[in-house]
Amino acid sequence: MDNQTETTVGRHRKVILFPLPYQGHINPMLQLANLLYSKGFSITIFHTNFNKPKTTNYPHFTFKFILDNDPDDQRYSKLPLQGMGAFARVFLFNQIGGDQLRHQLELELLAKDEPPVSCLITDSLWHFAQSAADSLSLPRLVLRTSSLFCFLVYASLPLLDDLGYLSLSDNNRLEEHVIEFPVLKVKDIKKMAFKRDNDAIGEAICNMVKQTKASSGIIWNSFKELEEPELETVLRDIPAPSFLIPFPKHFTASSSSLLDQDRTFFPWLDQQPPNSVVYVSFGSVAQVNEKEFLEIAHGLEDSKQSFLWVVRPGFVEGSAWVEPLPDGFLGEKGRIVEWAPQQEVLAHEAVGAFWTHSGWNSTFESVCEGVPMICSPFWGDQPLDARYMSDVWKVAVYLENGWKREEISSAIRRVMVDEEGEDIKERARVLKQKLQVSLKKGGSSYESVDALVAYISSF
Numbered sequence: 001m002d003n004q005t006e007t008t009v010g011r012h013r014k015v016i017l018f019p020l021p022y023q024g025h026i027n028p029m030l031q032l033a034n035l036l037y038s039k040g041f042s043i044t045i046f047h048t049n050f051n052k053p054k055t056t057n058y059p060h061f062t063f064k065f066i067l068d069n070d071p072d073d074q075r076y077s078k079l080p081l082q083g084m085g086a087f088a089r090v091f092l093f094n095q096i097g098g099d100q101l102r103h104q105l106e107l108e109l110l111a112k113d114e115p116p117v118s119c120l121i122t123d124s125l126w127h128f129a130q131s132a133a134d135s136l137s138l139p140r141l142v143l144r145t146s147s148l149f150c151f152l153v154y155a156s157l158p159l160l161d162d163l164g165y166l167s168l169s170d171n172n173r174l175e176e177h178v179i180e181f182p183v184l185k186v187k188d189i190k191k192m193a194f195k196r197d198n199d200a201i202g203e204a205i206c207n208m209v210k211q212t213k214a215s216s217g218i219i220w221n222s223f224k225e226l227e228e229p230e231l232e233t234v235l236r237d238i239p240a241p242s243f244l245i246p247f248p249k250h251f252t253a254s255s256s257s258l259l260d261q262d263r264t265f266f267p268w269l270d271q272q273p274p275n276s277v278v279y280v281s282f283g284s285v286a287q288v289n290e291k292e293f294l295e296i297a298h299g300l301e302d303s304k305q306s307f308l309w310v311v312r313p314g315f316v317e318g319s320a321w322v323e324p325l326p327d328g329f330l331g332e333k334g335r336i337v338e339w340a341p342q343q344e345v346l347a348h349e350a351v352g353a354f355w356t357h358s359g360w361n362s363t364f365e366s367v368c369e370g371v372p373m374i375c376s377p378f379w380g381d382q383p384l385d386a387r388y389m390s391d392v393w394k395v396a397v398y399l400e401n402g403w404k405r406e407e408i409s410s411a412i413r414r415v416m417v418d419e420e421g422e423d424i425k426e427r428a429r430v431l432k433q434k435l436q437v438s439l440k441k442g443g444s445s446y447e448s449v450d451a452l453v454a455y456i457s458s459f
């Protein structure tokens with residue numbers, strides 16, 4: 001049986017999924033694809049050649065590469081492949097990709113001997129996809145890969161800008177709470193580092209919000225009990241249905257990893273006592289300078305706790321990997337790897353805390369495993385996630401003042417050693433338990449999967 005036949009036999013409806021080509025977006029979209037496949041849908045993935053996932057890990061899906069097939073097209077072939085500059089592709093394809101996407105969708109709709117297409121599901125940041133889908137009367141759902149809380153803050157960017165928060169220069173007001181979002185401090189808004197106008201990211205976010213509201217439905221990587229007040233607001237403000245599904249509880253993200261995952265440290269981790277190791281990772285995009293890197297290293301060393309530290313090649317500006325570390329830095333207490341199977345690490349009983357950049361996937365994977373966090377957000381949604389985890393659920397310590405070794409070691413010890421840490425761990429355990437309950441028959445997450453399947457089948 002060829003691949004095409006194998007993926008479609010006995011499957012009566014096809015869903016086309018189109019992730020944003022970055023690790024934190026590809027993971028939940030491919031988890032969603034696996035979930036829908038397990039419910040009987042045929043799956044086609046649209047993807048850019050840039051950051052393409054390992055298709056051999058998904059023999060049950062059909063992949064179509066779109067938007068950047070011409071190696072000579074200078075508009076995208078010259079864009080940076082690493083760091084924040086790589087995001088320029090998103091802005092560009094949102095501007096120029098409409099015709100191509102529409103054409104590709106038309107081919108799918110007309111394809112013979114294949115199941116009919118139910119709907120298109122795109123990352124919410126592919127806002128240009130809404131008009132392409134509309135023009136073909138194809139329902140488009142969005143996958144929003146952040147928290148609901150973050151979406152509501154993003155939806156209020158124009159208001160926050162009008163109120164002067166985005167351009168505030170008065171440093172005396174940084175500790176004030178934001179009246180519109182009382183859990184946030186003014187400095188959290190500043191740390192997002194957005195402007196509304198003359199800023200490609202701000203513009204993309206405003207368009208994302210607009211076209212998410214125009215979509216046929218929103219899928220969130222979350223669960224109801226985690227963000228109940230936010231869900232109420234979303235349901236009040238947006239007519240399309242929302243489905244909250246905790247993807248890490250359905251599938252791991254390992255098969256969609258763009259980097260090879262090191263597993264050689266597991267024999268070492270297996271030997272560590274329960275809750276004794278700090279897992280450290282700052283995601284797939286963030287970078288620090290050499291001075292900050294050394295503060296992290298000294299903070300870890302001074303905490304006197306065992307650690308497993310992911311240092312992605314390119315994480316330290318100007319260095320290939322960990323060259324700036326002092327000789328003999330790694331004793332028996334620590335391991336450094338380039339990339340890890342993060343969900344497995346968080347689920348390991350030796351891991352007692354996660355020092356994270358507070359990207360939503362990392363944050364939510366930690367919640368799913370009941371692991372307390374130490375938060376060092378960089379920008380975007382990260383400061384919002386950090387604040388929500390530390391001040392709403394109190395399952396995290398927020399390192400609010402940058403990279404200072406004394407504060408780092410003290411935050412690690414607060415979670416790992418001090419009495420306060422016991423309370424934080426207990427709250428993280430209770431939150432995980434709420435999630436487990438939601439997954440049982442009749443629970444909110446369980447029902448959400450059923451509702452999504454029924455909804456997609458109804459088109």
Ligand code: UDP
Binds near residue numbers: 281286339360362
């Ligand atoms: N991740 C991983 N191995 C690592 C570090 C991260 O597999 O060593 C995965 C992690 O499990 C998560 C994703 O990469 O699913 C990072 O997404 P997140 O939203 O946390 O941050 P981003 O990379 O988008 O900043």
